[in-house]
Amino acid sequence: MTAVVVEGTVDQNVFGGVDSHAGTVHVAVISDNGGHLADAEFTTTAGYAAALAFLNAHGHVIAIGVEGTASYGAGLTRTARSAGLHVVEVNRPDRAERRRIGKSDPIDAYAAARAALSGRASGAPKDDTVAGIRALHNAARSAVKARTAALNQIGHILISAPEAIRAKYGPLKAKDRTDALARLRPAGDAVHTAVLTALKSLARRVRELTAEHEALTKALDAEVTVHNPGLRAVHGVGPDTAAQLLVTAGGNPERMRTEASFAALCGAAPVPASSGRTNRHRLSRGGDRAANAALYRIALVRMSSESRTREYVARQTTAGRTKKEIIRLLKRAIAREVFRCLTTTVTVPGIADLRPLRQAKNITLTAAARHFGVWPATVSTLERGIRRDDTLTHAYRDWLQAA
Incomplete structure (x- = not known):
């Protein structure tokens, strides 16, 4: 362990910063007015407790900014949170700042501490859920x-x-x-x-x-x-898209303060592009592109297999919107629906009784599908819980009970 120490008082408020690597973490401590107090390097994994003791020795730790909370910094993040310390996720310094002040482990650790102090870094780290x-x-x-x-x-x-x-x-x-x-x-x-x-x-x-x-x-x-059974049951959401959206959310609903912030996180929020007398919006190119791709796949599925979405697409096409504009609108609406599933408990209607009830009445899938004007595969996926359609589920159950 190497350390550079500037004398401070143990009863003051301090902020920590961590630059994490595969085999080491470099920890820096600053005072609540931004003054550099100390920095040291610790070996993972045995050094996590020593790193936290090093931070606590310089005062009351208000927050710790950690680079890579979901990668190299995951171990220290878990240890710090289990000890009751507040950890925030820090993005790497921008290129302009890095060109101006250079790059080293102490520099990056102090930059992480300053980001935690200023509030520039405020995101909750992804947990293990x-x-x-x-x-x-x-x-x-x-x-x-x-x-x-x-x-x-x-x-x-x-x-x-x-x-x-x-x-x-x-x-x-x-x-x-x-x-x-x-x-x-x-x-x-x-x-x-x-x-x-x-x-x-x-x-x-x-x-x-x-x-x-x-x-x-x-x-x-x-x-x-x-x-998250509610998310998986949403029309058009398969295992891959559901997993990607859950990973993007990070298992932390508090990372997404509003549905608008989640849409921005997924790159589905329209970005203002107005100038002078021109008032317009453009597609967002930021955010998590994998989550954006997941929303795109959901939109394509709904455009081809959901009557409500197909009617919406027809109306928007008649109004003169292009396919790209319609998909952007659909992704924004889907992001709103997904946000609700991620942040609240969505009750999924039971379907376990549908198949036994149909079989007890000696009704074939083909007969049921013909009655509702859908393909037999639609009824089959509905019975197995692969497809969610609340309206069709209730109508199907009522029809079976009355048959």
Whole structure:
């Protein structure tokens, strides 16, 4: 541990700042008027308690600004919060300030402390309530990326493969091609054998990654449903989008003071772009782009399968709005609905009685679907809890009871 100390009084109010790394954390202490008191470096994980003792030795700790509360600073953040200390999340200094004053661990730690003192850093750190969801979500997405890379490799190999191989496997699509390549037995001359061996290996990799992704998605679906059943039941919200929105929220509703702030966090809030006599708004390019993409996917699902949204799109199109403008409006409305699910307890209507009731009346899915003018898959997903449609659920239950 190295330290630079400026004498202070133990009864004064102080603020801490932490620059976190994989193996160390650098801690700085400043007084409530911004004066530098001390800084020191501690080794993780054993040094967390020593770091907090170092802070407390210089006075009453009002707040600690930590860089990377969800990454390298997660351990110190947990220790500090369990000790009753107030921790705020600090973004890294902007480039202009870094060019002006330079960069080092002490400089960054003192900058974090000043951010906590000034109130520039006020966000609550993400807690561990969504740590499992975040881990499953990252694993599932990496499986998709690896599978896509393997599929692209198969396509690229077939482009330049010998004519016999290209003619046999080139016309096949998607799963048919993967299954055929995974079953083949490489034979022929050296070139044919090598190419077929590579294709077989990649095809088997695709199948393994597909099974892995399905298993991870199933586990992720169970986690998000238990964590927030109201969000998972929203029309158009699947396991992936629900997980992304929960990760963005960080398991801390207090991070989102209003639904407008959540929309801004997701990059779905319109940004003023007026000048002179021009009064207009533009699309926001800020915020969490992954959350913005989740809202976009929800909007696309609703535009294709929800009657209320399709009617809204038709009205807006008639009014002269472009598709991009309509999607922006939909994302803003969806952000409002998601915010309600994240910050309040939303009761999800029960559906466990629907299938037994239908089967007891000897009614087929096709007959039920024909009665309501929908596809049988719609009724099936409704019974299994995959799709939420409160209006259809109540009407379906009333019809079954009266049948």
